[in-house]
Amino acid sequence: MTQDNIPLALPDLLGNEEAYVCEAIKSTMISSSGRFVRQFEQDFSSLCGCNSAIGVSNGTVALHLALLGLNVGPGDEVIVPSLTYVATANAVKYVGAEPVFVDIDTDNWCIDPRRLALALTSRTKGIIAVHLYGHPADMDEINKFAEEHDLWVVEDAAEAHTALYKGRPVGGLGQAATFSFYGNKILTSGEGGAVTTSDRELESRMRLLGGQGMSLTQRYYFPVTGYNFRLSNIACAFLCAQLERADTIVKTRRRIFGWYQERLNGIPGIGLQPVCHWATPAPWLFCITVAADHYGHDRNHLMTHLADKGIETRPFFRPLHEMPPFCDQGRKVELPVTVAVSKAGVCLPCYTTLGESSVDRITEIIKAYHS
Ligand SMILES: Cc1ncc(COP(=O)(O)O)c(C=O)c1O
Incomplete structure (x- = not known):
């Protein structure tokens, strides 16, 4: 099927x-x-x-x-x-x-x-x-x-x-x-x-x-x-x-975030978006990071693997200070945290009609791909 x-x-x-x-x-x-x-x-x-x-x-x-x-x-x-x-x-x-x-x-x-x-x-x-x-x-x-x-x-x-x-x-x-x-x-x-x-x-x-x-x-x-x-x-x-319906939309998305958090927690090399104790983030896309040395594959390979299974994802933004319109401003810019997070991050699907079985499917694929 x-x-x-x-x-x-x-x-x-x-x-x-x-x-x-x-x-x-x-x-x-x-x-x-x-x-x-x-x-x-x-x-x-x-x-x-x-x-x-x-x-x-x-x-x-x-x-x-x-x-x-x-x-x-x-x-x-x-x-x-x-x-x-x-x-x-x-x-x-x-x-x-x-x-x-x-x-x-x-x-x-x-x-x-x-x-x-x-x-x-x-x-x-x-x-x-x-x-x-x-x-x-x-x-x-x-x-x-x-x-x-x-x-x-x-x-x-x-x-x-x-x-x-x-x-x-x-x-x-x-x-x-x-x-x-x-x-x-x-x-x-x-x-x-x-x-x-x-x-x-x-x-x-x-x-x-x-x-x-x-x-x-x-x-x-x-x-x-x-x-x-x-x-x-x-x-x-x-x-x-x-x-x-803002309250309902946000509550539904938070529930989806909860499903992801439960299922992805503890997979070696998969990191969740950090949340400060003073923050209640808005549940937009579900963000994870991939540490290739612990997970066994890098972020790009995981994205390709998910795409092969019909799951759309998107990489984190690429650092703007490396883009042609911004990189030649006569200043030496080194932003190590930005570069590391950008390379490791991937956004997973989130929308209010995304069911628990779909989150199961996505997270099972991520779990099974760990090697
Ligand atoms: C952080 C940030 N700023 C600005 C924008 C621009 O918004 P728009 O696409 O509506 O022009 C976006 C759009 O996705 C965004 O993510």
Whole structure:
């Protein structure tokens, strides 16, 4: 008997997504104003424990808008981790600034606050702390360093909706935070994003810049050169339905994480994502590391083996400081933890309809391949 392929990620569309999208269509409000935009922005800011959320077209644009809002520009430097999706560093380039890479903490795979000082120069303006693979970065330590050096902090929470840092939701822990609602994320609208902030002045500046630069009080008066970063009422309708079920979606994914943890624990050479005692990570993709000397095969061989059996996986991000757009910045960058974790890491499937028998199948294959 052939078994079904198991994809890496699938969206959960089991709530009011279709009903609300139809309502948006019937209302004719299909562009970027309408009741769902207002509702989404209100509900999402509550989820993040902050004053405002601005819907934007994707998570990359959210980062770009946050940096524009914070007046980052040519000559500035922004400290970022190298183990992240390329958008984190690309956004810094979009505004003409330079990303400066810092290594990650072995305890949580996020930027290591103890190493921030190594990257500090007179041009440093801020830090983008990525909550990598759902685990929050150590925000108190990062904010402390930022305050001491008069820097801002942006959270890149693209992969971490609903994660808690010391009991506080991500999204309200820096000057601004950014989210992605791409199809593989915990909450999705296919494409979509948001910036959250509690700073009213920053909010107004971001609304101005992301809304074509049109004055918020005078129609067709453009005091600045802006961008069209808006999110549609249709996408927001989708997101309102997702937010209604956020608790259920997260609980279901946590149950799947529990199945993986039980079954993978103790396999020689297989490491689980580290979790700090102060963190409640968001259950995004299930991350493991492979130590070839103990497991008997390296990460790439395990991925190929799983692919042969119909199971989709994905390698961890490759270090950005080794990529052509970023590697020739005239600085010698050595980030040993980033390089080691990147080489060893693999993401396993996680989506709400992934059953226990599928997790059994995936983990049995991983167990049996150990030699
Ligand atoms: C850490 C991180 N930042 C930014 C983004 C960009 O989001 P989007 O794909 O919605 O542009 C992603 C997307 O996956 C991400 O993982």
